[in-house]
Amino acid sequence: MNFDLTEEQQMLNDSLRRFVTNEYGFEKRGEIISSGAGIDRATWANFAEMGLLGFTFPEDFDGLGGNAIDTMVVMENFGRGLVVEPYLATVVLAGGLIRDAGNDAQKADILPGIASGERLLALAHSEPGARYNLRHVQTTARKDGDHFLISGQKTAVLHGAQANQLIVSARTSGSVNDESGLSLFLVDRGAKGVKVDDFATHDGHRTAEISFNNVTVSADNLVGTIDNAFPAIEKAVDLGIAALCAEAVGAMEAMNAATLEYIKTRKQFGVPIGKFQVLQHRMADMFIHTEQAKTMAILAASEADSDDHTSRREAISMAKTLVGQWARYVGQQGVQLHGGMGVTDEMFAAHLFKRLTLINLLFGDADHHLAQVSDGLLAKTA
């Protein structure tokens, strides 16, 4: 048993911490968010140079052969500085899918492009009404000669409008909630019949609603085997969840630091408010929850790459449940301890709170993942 980062991971952590502090400050972030694209290409090029964008890709495809622990280190720092770049969408979700499910031609075509920062991809999987049920897919891909015709509606496509290419899940057989019958396709965002509505999110990221109307896709754009995409989708989402847990931990640590600083300096009744025991205990609970969340994020990252389905699913859902609940506590209490300042747009704490809130809503909230753990428990004891 060893919880230490490797020397390389420690170096990565240090350089990212410096980067976020020195080059991705609150004001700069504000400018990026209010820009048309909502992302910063210069920062992205910087990430490519640091090797972040291909970190978890095989060395044969311009990667560094890293794993989900490396992603954890990256995401924790992104959480600390509330980085709004499409790392989760492009590198973790889409990159992870191509790495794990793509054929060699697709890997050769796509992974070096992601690693160099030239290409942005997004995963278009969630659908209206599905809520957090990954199997619920109504979008169809109909075989038409040597092509497929894709029709349907996707929601919560993170950074979908910023992506050059989308990985779209669609039903090639079966009915709406079936695990089998799902397939994945690479679709150009600008292809005929693709309509994208870009939205800002409350936490400064971007999301898209995308409709597909008889979009023609050639058969070589099928990712993985036909009808059997569900395990790959589930695994990519698990990688995404592990990344989000790490991001939440970074944001929780930043919230605790900001709140601690505030209650040490803000004076009422002639003393810093941090002298009041009720606030000390609140802050102690925030600290406890963050440390525990960090442990769960490590567990999630350790299991995210695993092909042992039962153990991976359990770890990921336990982590998302608890991190979701604790992120909520830390977010709410961080704002509360900042008093009126906490609900103003000018405070970093308010933005940390918003990101922590939305992380809980992405890829299943605490309720959803507790149900997953609970169902797993029943299956094991039955």
Add this chain to the structure above:
Amino acid sequence: MDLNYTPEQEAFRAEVRQFLDENLPDDIRERVQKRLRPDKAMTERWQKILFDKGWGASTWPKEFGGTGWSPVEQIIFEEECALAGAPRQLDFGLRMVAPVIMTFGNEAQKKRFLPGILSGEDWWCQGYSEPGAGSDLASLRTSAKLEGDHYVVNGQKTWTTLGQHADWIFCLVRTSNEGKPQQGISFLLIDMNTPGIEVKPIIMLDGEHEINEVYFDNVKVPAENLVGEENKGWTYAKFLLGHERTGLANVGQWKAMMKRLKEVACQEQDGQRPLIENTRFRDRLAQLDAELRALELTVLRVLTDKRGPGPQASILKIRGTEIGQQLFEMLMEAGGQDSIAHIPEALELDYNGPRTGSIDATPSAGDYFNMRKLSIFGGSNEIQRNIIAQLVLGL
């Protein structure tokens, strides 16, 4: 002991409901029910409609133009208004400064200020908190020096809700530095159009402009605008906070929200079933429903207590704000990933553009963020617990 409404109270409820049916304008109802951006003209229009009916002030006695309703009738009225989709009336005038003027003001002040509050002609805001005086309100430093027949006011107020619309502000000002800080505070009514006043917006975490900073630079205020006695303002302020806290229980509005939340839970899909069939979500909804029922009856218990609301008003503030915050949180959660988009332009009535998910998802996260203020303002919930510990439990 009987927890049922009397036949007279039920008849009263029917009368209120019918009035709302016939008189609440559709565009106002729509704006409120869709939780769109609040609008000054809407609040004023609705106040005028109520005023014309003689219902402008449901909490005032008849002698000042109020309805003279009993506490139970007031609650029935509020609840019916909220359920019908009527906008909240402006508390700052009706429920905050008016009781102070009625109780501690002189005849001239009652004549001058109460009619404008009742008709909605005068928009009031509150000048209590300062950057250095929040929970520790008594440490406020905005000063008022008497010079001949007027005070000269200097200083800064903050968190002034809807101050951007205000015609008047009621302020706690320092008129003396002698003795304990509480002893040198006075209660002053200030015309917002007086030279030397500047209002600066504070943008909240939901991106909306609701609160402000108000700066006073040598602002001349006629001495006759002092309420009660000089240096007795703290007594009036505490009296007012008691009223504010009772209002903050907000049961009527929360009941309307709960009704909507249940409808949303039936409409939102969770895969192949409506969200209401998700037992985890429904259990939490049921828990909150039970807590709201407890709050509702506790409010009735406190308000019908002949001894009047004492420090136990703090219970209502704490529970009311906690339940309200949870309602907004569950509305956001009901929308799931549909709630993440921030579409400020969709908070206007004429918006026809794209949105994510249902119309209820659109304002839900912004509302949840905004409502974190509930446990902070009006005396933070930590301060309310101090009040219970000290004044009720004697600790």
